[in-house]
Structures are given as C-alpha cells and as structure tokens.
Amino acid sequence: MSLDPDLLAILCCPETKQEVSLADATLIQKVNAAIGQGHVRNKGNHLLVGQIEGGLVREDRQILYPIRERIPVMLIEEGIPLEQILSSS
Numbered sequence: 001m002s003l004d005p006d007l008l009a010i011l012c013c014p015e016t017k018q019e020v021s022l023a024d025a026t027l028i029q030k031v032n033a034a035i036g037q038g039h040v041r042n043k044g045n046h047l048l049v050g051q052i053e054g055g056l057v058r059e060d061r062q063i064l065y066p067i068r069e070r071i072p073v074m075l076i077e078e079g080i081p082l083e084q085i086l087s088s089s
C-alpha cells in the first residue's frame with residue numbers, strides 16, 4: 001500500500017497531534033489476522049469485522065488508523081490500539 005507523500009506529510013494523530021507513518025505489511029498482516037479471529041476493538045469499543053488494506057501508525061506506535069478504500073480514517077474512535085494485537089502475538 002502506498003499513500004501520496006504530500007498527504008502523509010500533513011496527516012497527524014487527531015488525538016495527540018503526533019506524526020503518523022505508513023504501517024509495514026507485517027503489521028497489517030498481524031492486525032488482519034487478529035480481526036479475522038474476532039479479537040480487535042477500536043477506540044470506540046466497536047469490534048472490527050472487515051480486513052483493512054493498510055494503516056497509519058502513530059509515532060509512539062500505540063495506535064493504528066486504518067486505511068479503507070485508499071482513504072485514511074483519521075477519527076479518534078476509529079483508531080486501533082496496537083497493544084491488543086502486539087501482546088497476543
């Protein structure tokens with residue numbers, strides 16, 4: 001997955017204003033595997049059911065904002081806490 005560098009340069013976490021970067025394929029695979037097992041909730045406490053095609057990781061590596069249909073979803077409640085994924089792997 002790629003994202004326009006100019007767009008990436010202006011995006012930031014809507015909650016903390018930290019920079020975000022494109023998640024690598026390995027992380028996206030882990031997230032999608034956890035979603036497939038029914039183990040992933042977003043910050044809005046909604047269980048995720050569909051795979052994501054990519055994501056933007058907050059600088060502190062705590063939150064991933066999903067990319068769906070090539071559009072970054074930069075809403076606080078849509079952020080995926082990575083602790084629930086990385087602690088189970």
